[in-house]
Amino acid sequence: MGPGLLAYTIRRVxxxxxxxxxxxxxxxxxxxxxxxxxxxxxMGTRYNDETAAAVRKKYGYDEPVYIQYVKYMxxxxxxxxxxxxxxxxxxxxxxxxxxxxxxxxxxxxxxxITFALGIPIGVYAALARGTFLDPLTISFWLALxxxxxxxxxxxxxxxxxxxxxxxxxxxxxxxxxxxxxxVVIMSLPGxxxxxxxxxxxxxxxxxxxYVRTARAKGLRxxxxxxxxxxxxxxxxxxxxxxxxxxGITAGALFxxxxxxxxxxxxxxxxxxTAPDFDVVLALVLFGSTLFVIANIVIDVSYAxxxxxxxxxxxxx
Amino acid sequence: MAQEAALEADAAAVMRPSQSLxxxxxxxxxxxxxxxxxxxxxxxxxxxxxxxxxxxPHDPNQQDRAIEAxxxxxxxxxxxxxxxxxxxxxxxxIYAARTTILFTVAVSITGGLFLGLGLGLLAxxxxxxxxxxxxxxxxxxxxxxxxxxxxxxxxxxxTRIDSLSQDLRDTWLGDDAKxxxxxxxxxxxxxxxxxxxxxxxxxxxxxxxxxADFVVAAELMGASTWRVxxxxxxxxxxxxxxxxxxxxMAGIAGAEVALSFLGLGISPPTASFGTLIGDGAxxxxxxxxxxxxxxxxVPVILFFFAWNLLGDALVDILDPRMTPx
Numbered sequence: 227m228g229p230g231l232l233a234y235t236i237r238r239v240x241x242x243x244x245x246x247x248x249x250x251x252x253x254x255x256x257x258x259x260x261x262x263x264x265x266x267x268x269m270g271t272r273y274n275d276e277t278a279a280a281v282r283k284k285y286g287y288d289e290p291v292y293i294q295y296v297k298y299m300x301x302x303x304x305x306x307x308x309x310x311x312x313x314x315x316x317x318x319x320x321x322x323x324x325x326x327x328x329x330x331x332x333x334x335x336x337x338x339i340t341f342a343l344g345i346p347i348g349v350y351a352a353l354a355r356g357t358f359l360d361p362l363t364i365s366f367w368l369a370l371x372x373x374x375x376x377x378x379x380x381x382x383x384x385x386x387x388x389x390x391x392x393x394x395x396x397x398x399x400x401x402x403x404x405x406x407x408x409v410v411i412m413s414l415p416g417x418x419x420x421x422x423x424x425x426x427x428x429x430x431x432x433x434x435x436y437v438r439t440a441r442a443k444g445l446r447x448x449x450x451x452x453x454x455x456x457x458x459x460x461x462x463x464x465x466x467x468x469x470x471x472x473g474i475t476a477g478a479l480f481x482x483x484x485x486x487x488x489x490x491x492x493x494x495x496x497x498x499t500a501p502d503f504d505v506v507l508a509l510v511l512f513g514s515t516l517f518v519i520a521n522i523v524i525d526v527s528y529a530x531x532x533x534x535x536x537x538x539x540x541x542x
Numbered sequence: 543m544a545q546e547a548a549l550e551a552d553a554a555a556v557m558r559p560s561q562s563l564x565x566x567x568x569x570x571x572x573x574x575x576x577x578x579x580x581x582x583x584x585x586x587x588x589x590x591x592x593x594x595x596x597x598x599p600h601d602p603n604q605q606d607r608a609i610e611a612x613x614x615x616x617x618x619x620x621x622x623x624x625x626x627x628x629x630x631x632x633x634x635x636i637y638a639a640r641t642t643i644l645f646t647v648a649v650s651i652t653g654g655l656f657l658g659l660g661l662g663l664l665a666x667x668x669x670x671x672x673x674x675x676x677x678x679x680x681x682x683x684x685x686x687x688x689x690x691x692x693x694x695x696x697x698x699x700x701t702r703i704d705s706l707s708q709d710l711r712d713t714w715l716g717d718d719a720k721x722x723x724x725x726x727x728x729x730x731x732x733x734x735x736x737x738x739x740x741x742x743x744x745x746x747x748x749x750x751x752x753x754a755d756f757v758v759a760a761e762l763m764g765a766s767t768w769r770v771x772x773x774x775x776x777x778x779x780x781x782x783x784x785x786x787x788x789x790x791m792a793g794i795a796g797a798e799v800a801l802s803f804l805g806l807g808i809s810p811p812t813a814s815f816g817t818l819i820g821d822g823a824x825x826x827x828x829x830x831x832x833x834x835x836x837x838x839x840v841p842v843i844l845f846f847f848a849w850n851l852l853g854d855a856l857v858d859i860l861d862p863r864m865t866p867x
Contacts, residue, residue, distance in 0.1 A: 234661070241679075245678075245682040249686070249691070253695070258684075258696070275791070350835050361574075365576060365854075368847060368848050368854060371846075371850065372847035372850060373839075376819060377819060379823075380822075380824055381835070384825050384829055387825075418850075421853070424576055468685060471687075472687055472689070473684070476687075476688070476689040495693065498693045498806075506694050506697075510691055510694050512691055513687040517685045517687055521681075523867055
């Protein structure tokens, strides 16, 4: 890692920190200012005011919001994410980690499928440029992208599970055949984006001098497409991984809900509606931090594998 | 997302001073058949939505609890059938289109026009630390799990609007008060994420135009910053801004549909594609009355698809590498 790259990495990290803090403050305030504080959901509807006040005091909800925030951040720095009110007797860490594991495994599989489909489709569309096959291919995947997960899931569940009986609908773990349908449904909407990016990348590589040289040398078209064009066009695709993450998580929300998957997206929806304050906070903070780190890692590794990208200098 | 990247990369190459960009784009859109189909569908969708009271064959809230009137399949009287409460689905879909249109217009104006165009111009023309601040914040925001943050924000605000909507009910708003508040909440939750794409596109174009001879000349002649921006930069930025907005439109509309589907957006009886789809979604419901899901989802899916196709076509036209000439 050269000095320019190191400076770039540090600058990205330094910018991410205040923005993440701002998000944590906004979300904390919005959640704490909402009526029906955690004690309400903790104690149900029947309780006397004294007990409620005692519980409020115990968890510190009787203090001003900014003091609560400071305490929350202090606990967070020790790895204490607070307690769940929806799952009584469990800490937030106990609630979220097993679910994060399930969701990240499914999400990673979906991401692999998205790229495994999108990259060849993009190459195909780029090579077919000028014919009707190019817009037709891209439009087909754009159409799939337009179908929301919550529409396609009941239809797929009905035809594939109820009518044809090909897959079961019950959740039997990440490595069971019943996980195939949810993973495929999560992966398909992103294909259009990957394919379009790959198409643009291939088209710009096709105009490079070394491709013309390869042609002039009389190399086989197959060799040119695979080793000269596709391999070089793949480099910028690494940045698309970061761009695909929000879409995959949004899809996971509905997929986990419909298929009864004990994942983090489903938990977050339940936590938001409960409301289970500390779980919501932990998820927003954890999710945001993870995504920010992922994007920084991706951009830096792109700069490492493709030295032509000069991240130290800005365009314009 | 890929569209934005492509736009950004070639913003500078797009402008050819000798040619009217708008006219060239219009000519090429007409030449693309798929894009024309998309435009035609959008015209129908917007006409139906805007003139909903005139177009809708029935009152969208008119219930008919008679057992034979409920969950009817499509017929001559009810083209899309009826829902669980015997309401005409076509009329509800037309009013849902109206909700979608209002939402996209509200977010496009606040998040797109004010924030996207405004911040993009500011960043591109002013440069310096303002540019760095705007672009870095946008960079971090665009990498976040947007839907989750929107969920947390809308859910927290929704619990607080009940008493406020009771108070507002006594004003001229009447029964619309609650819908209006829900609408405001989801617009407010969408706006922080809606400006990023268009501001990037605008910024790179403004950066390029800032160095153009006619801008430098105007500055030397003593034109004010305001005049330079509105008279010289803005006209060159507008076409790309519109393309950026077009490419992001399906995403903006999708947020309202998803939030309403989850019960965190517009709630019934006000029609929204999210709640209409929610009524028909579910394996058993789909098995028993497939028309509920299909009638609600096909129009809005075509709406998303049409905007995406149009955005794709516009990016293709504007990207010089992509257009065989």
